[in-house]
Amino acid sequence: MSVSAQEAPPQAPSLTKAALLWALALVLAIAAAVAAVIAVRSASGPAQPVRAYLAALQAGDGGRALGALHAQVPAGSTSLLDGAPLRDSMARIRDLTVGTPSAAANGRENVPVTFSSGGSNFTTDFLVEQTGTDWLFFPRWSIVPAALPSIQASVVNSSRATINGVEVNMPSGRNSFPVFYPGSYVGALPGQYFAADPTTAVVSQKSGLVPLTLATKATPALVAAINEKAKDFLDQCAKTASTQQRLQPDCPFAYQTDNRIVDGTIAWSIPQYPSASVTPFNGQWTVSPLSGKARLTARQIDLFTGRVSQLNVERDFQFTVNLSVSGSTITITPVFG
Structure with a gap:
């Protein structure tokens, strides 16, 4: 009769394995704590x-x-x-x-x-x-x-x-x-x-x-407004001078001659209008002198020969204006004479 070997009873969980798991958990916890400290130190650093x-x-x-x-x-x-x-x-x-x-x-x-x-x-x-x-x-x-x-x-x-x-x-x-x-x-x-x-x-x-x-700086809108007002003034001045038949009207332009001008033939016009330039000066805004050309046509009689001829001349002129801007209202006051 044969006798079989007796089986060993099952062993309890290894204490060594449990200790390793606890050690690993402790290491991880320490690492996390160190990382947290480093992160906090970095966040609270000089920067x-x-x-x-x-x-x-x-x-x-x-x-x-x-x-x-x-x-x-x-x-x-x-x-x-x-x-x-x-x-x-x-x-x-x-x-x-x-x-x-x-x-x-x-x-x-x-x-x-x-x-x-x-x-x-x-x-x-x-x-x-x-x-x-x-x-x-x-x-x-x-x-x-x-x-x-x-x-x-x-x-x-x-x-x-x-x-x-x-x-x-x-x-x-x-x-x-x-x-x-x-x-x-x-x-x-x-x-x-x-x-x-x-x-x-x-x-x-x-x-x-x-x-x-x-x-x-003055805006293009202001310069355009001054130019338009200067044009209106000169056009009206030329019209009045023609109506009054005056060689020397109350305008920035005039003409002198020793010849006699035939009545009713005087006509003034403005072939070249001024272009305004606005600059600051002493806390104010000033308009540089305005320059242009006026044309006079008329019939004239030479007092020595009696010869009648057509007069057609251009006269350079220049005048200044005082500028006033109040809100959206622009006023220019011509100064000449």
Whole structure:
């Protein structure tokens, strides 16, 4: 009779395998914790307050931006520090990039920000410093306070203008506007008769004065209106002179001769009308002297020979006008004599 071997009883789960699983879970938990710490440290690093500041600018939140920047606001109009004009200033900022911080003096860090606007490249540096810690070992960083820059705007012969789409007051043609940086600020003066083309000032630095000069000019509509009024005046002057049969009328043009003019034959006309040029002067608008040609036709008698001949001459003339513009009403007052 044969005897079979007795089977061994089933073994309990391996303690070694369980320990390995627990160890793996612990390693993963530690790795996740380390990754979280690194992520939090990165998010709260030297560049964090700069990113928060730029985000506030893009949102048009001037209060939040000012709090992040800790800036001193110089004297001037605050029209551009919040809302639509602030968002508009960032609308023309392209390729906005926060660079890698680098060590600066006294434990501070320098955070570069690069951007482009209007086809040009710019760099702005933000100096940050550690102002404490969060959760015992996370450094808290803040931008070192500095004064905001200012747009120094000027406009010719106007007490108003627009900057970033907002109408602003320009007492005596000038005003100062504290602004955030980086930013793009576009000034203009829209108007029916006087206007200034858009002019852009890009602000990239944290201090200083940035000029924005608006060169107001007479619009083509104003020049055309002056030319038309000058034409009407000259046409009426020529008509009156012909009706009154005068060689020397109350007009910018006249003619002198020693011959006798046959009554009823005098006729004045204007073959060449002036073309106006309007320029600023001493806070006013002046029209340059208007030049043109007048033609006189008549029959004349030579007093020595008695010969009768046809007179047909052109006379150059020039006169000035005083210009007055009130709303949509244009008035010119001729000055001659």
